[in-house]
Amino acid sequence: MMDSHLPSNPTSSTHDAQDPLDPLATAAGRNGATGLAERLAELRAWLADDLEALEQAVAGVHAGPDGAPRTDLDLAERSAAWLLGRPGKRIRPLCVMLAARLGGRGLDRTVRDLAVAAELVHAATLLHDDVIDEGDDRRGAPAARVLYGNSASILGGDHLLTLALRRVAGTAPHTVLVALLDVIAEMVRAEAVQLERRGRFEPSREAYLSVIEGKTAALFRWGFWAGGMAAELPQPALEALSGAGLALGMAFQLVDDAIDLESDGRDSGKTPFADLREGKLTWPLVVAVDRDPGLAEEIRGRIAEGGAGIDAGLVARVRRTGGIEATRTFAAEQAQLAAAHLEVLPAGQARRALQTVVDTALRRSK
Secondary structure, three states: OOOOOOOOOOOOOOHHHOOOHHHHHHHHOOOOOOOHHHHHHHHHHHOHHHHHHHHHHHHHHHEOOOOOEOOOOOHHHHHHHHHHOOOOOOHHHHHHHHHHHHOOOOOOHHHHHHHHHHHHHHHHHHHHHHHHOOOOEEOOEEOHHHHHOHHHHHHHHHHHHHHHHHHHHHHOOHHHHHHHHHHHHHHHHHHHHHHHHOOOOOOOHHHHHHHHHHHHHHHHHHHHHHHHHHOOOOHHHHHHHHHHHHHHHHHHHHHHHHHHHHOOOOOOOOOOOHHHHOOOOOHHHHHHHHHOOHHHHHHHHHHHOOOOOOOHHHHHHHHHOOHHHHHHHHHHHHHHHHHHHHHOOOOOHHHHHHHHHHHHHHHOOO
């Protein structure tokens, strides 16, 4: 429910102080990645101006013509602005920017708008997901739906999708817009399949992989490809970028699945064991019920009770199967596949930076 204490001007939150790479570096920093901090520092130094411009562009989504935060936002816009103002990893727009750099194209208007569009589509899905999942926390703060209400959060997501499509339509070739529309359609279909299966807990590897390809990996694939299109890279390079983006997206979601069962919520910024409580099928659970068949019925029973029975004891049983470790291993395999696709692209700083993004995404703990 919306209350009288909601932020009066959500556009003036964290943008001024945020370095876009800080959340990504923090997320990766707890797993002993040798040399990764140095590589991130190199990436930050190389793209310092572009990263600042990206963050200003995200902040400027709800700014007035003079660049100052607007004070006349409607409820949908305020809901969207609240989420955009929270520190995010900005990994999707970063991938667009780096893919364009492979062809020597910097952060001009077209690349900037494609990068911002990727972030807006992602943010829209978060606003929608928190309503569908009844999530209370997002990025270490109350979810927009908690502050502004479910209806405003849904409308805020729709608003961001509209803004994203307008940006792409205004600067990029028609084929890039059509591809983004196709991706959004994939995301909707995957979310619908996941919603239909929720609570039934019917472990299926095929269903799980199909859902995460549509919900998560498709937008990564588009971001890599769109950046390459902006740089007018040849078709073999575009295909390699698409493959790398798809594999990175799969790895990213697998790591998210592991974090849901590894974390107590303080580091991840989300409600602990949220996926399990909601009856979502995740890869650790697929592996766990393979290795401990009795778990499936146990989990179904707890979900049928409204999720209240999902406790540390049940999670510990899932952990003992080695499902989390198996998920991290699968994610590493997907990251290796992404690296293999990147190897066929032009060598240089942009390719090294993309590999750094892949490695960082794999190592993150939030």
